[in-house]
Amino acid sequence: MNDSEFEDKLRGLRPASPSLSLRGRIASALPERKAQGSSWAAWLGERILWTGGGAVAAWLLVMQFLPAPAKPGSQTASPVASASRVSEETTAWADGGVQLIGGKTPARLLHRQVIERRQSADGSFMVQVPREDVIIVPVSLH
């Protein structure tokens, strides 16, 4: 009898089945299955929740470092801006000469190029924003 035939003979012995309680113990260790529909709904809900949460977090992060919109007539910095340190560096001046503002008011235009640096409140990172200010100096014609 060769090995293959001998193996086949040995396979004639069938391993004893485990007790019924083993199946029950494993079933209790693995949580019961939920209905397929509700599991998909829960899966989808979880995905939507995570996606929405991520979008809100990203928006808050971006808004923290965007320059606060200037309010007309207001000189005070926004609360968001005050939470971070702001510094600026003038890199260039340009004289735009005397021009008529609105076609009738003479004024001298000065262009000031600035690099504005905003550092986060905890100092973990910094944002640089280039800016150009136009300064209007009224002049009188003689």
Next chain:
Amino acid sequence: MSAYFSNDPSWRSWYDTYASRLLLYVRQWLPERADAEDAVQSGFVKFWKCKPHPFDSDLPLLYATVRCAALDMLRARSRRSKREQTVMLDGDDCWWDADTIHERERAEQMQRALAKLPEEQREVVLLRIWGELTFAEIAETLDENINTIAARHRYALAALKKLLPEECHERF
């Protein structure tokens, strides 16, 4: 996401297919049925939590996980091991189904023959014959070279032929 699918009923089909084979496999270390079933439970649950959607190619991992559980349990109960070696031969509980006296006799002869094999050969022959794993799967399960596994199997078969009475070769 796995939490929603870990309870997939397909664990039952895996259990139905492999539970008896796993039980036989671990009884070489844990001859008492209750201990062996504890090891199968521990290993199977651990495997299923790790692989809630297993493929056939994950079968070596299932065996390896159950093997780890059995050996951990064996180490924890090392003081009892000598006593269990005796039980392995004399226990009332057969490792194989035996409905008749003749079948029980054959099962006991096989059990005694297996007990005399070196552990590394016994393990391979249990996985190959009754676990129905390929040599490649056994090699993956035991993290051994496939040629080593094939050699152990040849030696094990040769030893079994000598250990089992000649008439048993035909009866098996």
